Amino acid sequence: MTTAAGRMHSAARADVLDVERVRADFPALHQTVHGQPLVYLDNAATTQKPRQVIEALDRYYRSDNANVHRGVHALSERATAAYEAAREKVREFLNAQSAQEIVFVRGTTEAINLVAQSWGRTNLRPDDEVVITETEHHSNIVPWQMLCGQTGAQLRVVPVEDNGVLSAERYAQILGRRTRLVAVAHCSNALGTINPVKRMISQAHEVGALVMVDGAQAVAHLSVDVRDLDCDFYAFSGHKLYGPTGIGVLYAKRALLQEMPPYQGGGEMVKHVSFDRTSYLDPPLRFEAGTPDIAGAIGLGAAIDYVDALGSEAIGRHERELLMQATAAISRIPGLRIIGTAPEKTGILSFVLDGVHAHDVGTILDMQGVAVRVGHHCAMPVMQRYGVPATARASFALYNTREEVDALVAGIYRAKEVFG
Numbered sequence: 001m002t003t004a005a006g007r008m009h010s011a012a013r014a015d016v017l018d019v020e021r022v023r024a025d026f027p028a029l030h031q032t033v034h035g036q037p038l039v040y041l042d043n044a045a046t047t048q049k050p051r052q053v054i055e056a057l058d059r060y061y062r063s064d065n066a067n068v069h070r071g072v073h074a075l076s077e078r079a080t081a082a083y084e085a086a087r088e089k090v091r092e093f094l095n096a097q098s099a100q101e102i103v104f105v106r107g108t109t110e111a112i113n114l115v116a117q118s119w120g121r122t123n124l125r126p127d128d129e130v131v132i133t134e135t136e137h138h139s140n141i142v143p144w145q146m147l148c149g150q151t152g153a154q155l156r157v158v159p160v161e162d163n164g165v166l167s168a169e170r171y172a173q174i175l176g177r178r179t180r181l182v183a184v185a186h187c188s189n190a191l192g193t194i195n196p197v198k199r200m201i202s203q204a205h206e207v208g209a210l211v212m213v214d215g216a217q218a219v220a221h222l223s224v225d226v227r228d229l230d231c232d233f234y235a236f237s238g239h240k241l242y243g244p245t246g247i248g249v250l251y252a253k254r255a256l257l258q259e260m261p262p263y264q265g266g267g268e269m270v271k272h273v274s275f276d277r278t279s280y281l282d283p284p285l286r287f288e289a290g291t292p293d294i295a296g297a298i299g300l301g302a303a304i305d306y307v308d309a310l311g312s313e314a315i316g317r318h319e320r321e322l323l324m325q326a327t328a329a330i331s332r333i334p335g336l337r338i339i340g341t342a343p344e345k346t347g348i349l350s351f352v353l354d355g356v357h358a359h360d361v362g363t364i365l366d367m368q369g370v371a372v373r374v375g376h377h378c379a380m381p382v383m384q385r386y387g388v389p390a391t392a393r394a395s396f397a398l399y400n401t402r403e404e405v406d407a408l409v410a411g412i413y414r415a416k417e418v419f420g
């Protein structure tokens with residue numbers, strides 16, 4: 001594919017990523033921390049931003065800054081065109097049928113809450129069931145619990161096997177005529193498992209249920225095609241895709257959005273307002289009350305151009321190689337247990353070290369310049385399932401190198417020396 005961005009950037013040639021060229025695009029990577037070169041392995045929490053994204057934000061605020069869908073003046077028209085062009089980029093990125101199926105939100109969390117409160121409160125009745133899994137992030141648990149509390153619906157939970165794979169057998173058993181919605185992560189943030197969402201969606205559809213996919217940990221690593229998946233809702237956050245914080249996306253099939261009531265009320269989501277009666281705009285603007293994160297959407301568009309130019313094949317291959325290298329090296333460390341050993345994983349490596357608390361591992365790694373996340377990763381039920389209070393988690397991105405994996409491994413040996 002030759003996009004404008006593809007012509008601008010040639011750090012990916014066919015299926016090979018030129019990591020040094022890629023790294024040159026990310027200013028934050030070129031710093032020292034505690035006197036050591038930064039090794040940023042906390043990409044599942046948030047990714048660093050390429051200059052192309054930073055420059056898009058800068059350009060917008062320097063020359064086009066205006067509110068959208070409101071003004072007739074030139075700046076407002078430019079801002080509106082750029083905001084809507086970003087929506088079209090998201091549409092193409094997800095292969096959605098129409099840009100009207102793309103709602104800009106703050107992030108994955110807001111997208112899930114929107115579906116729970118708008119679709120869920122309208123459609124769920126007592127004794128209906130919402131199915132989630134034991135591996136979900138709190139963002140894909142709590143909104144459904146709240147919804148169940150409001151409607152009397154029941155929450156059902158699909159368990160996970162020891163290796164981090166969801167139990168296909170239990171999933172098939174739990175699905176039934178009461179199931180109205182399945183909410184599942186495309187990839188687990190705590191274990192790295194890539195869930196077989198296409199199959200899960202088709203099984204859910206067979207019993208007449210809809211499916212919401214939490215794509216927060218997927219879009220930066222896999223190619224996502226919402227039409228091929230046939231998901232009803234798909235959510236992701238811009239900041240995990242090399243874009244800005246504060247912007248994210250809800251994809252929903254058009255027919256569903258059309259029937260859904262607004263999530264919030266305010267300016268720019270209405271056709272007509274009087275004190276007797278208010279009528280609403282069509283989707284997606286019906287769900288974008290108030291001034292949106294215009295710069296964020298434009299920055300997200302630039303991030304999509306960036307990853308598109310490199311290609312998801314090349315990115316995925318590079319990250320899989322790093323994961324394999326890191327998994328092999330840390331598996332040899334005595335007393336280390338990897339939490340999450342599914343055959344299909346993204347570049348996420350969660351582990352515990354005998355006799356050393358995950359926070360101590362994190363602190364020692366930080367002293368070596370290596371940034372990982374430690375704790376429950378907003379997935380407390382996963383920690384309970386594996387009987388650990390916390391894990392240390394390294395997560396890889398397109399700009400990480402083999403040498404950085406070596407630094408991670410050396411840092412873990414150092415933590416063993418200090419605390420072992």
Ligand code: C6P
Pocket residue numbers: 044045046106107108109110137139140185187188189190214216217237373377378
């Ligand atoms: N996980 C992590 O370190 P927001 O905060 O709305 O951008 O994304 C929430 C979210 C939802 N689902 C999954 C699978 C996620 O991983 C996250 C965010 C980060 O794992 C921060 S807690």
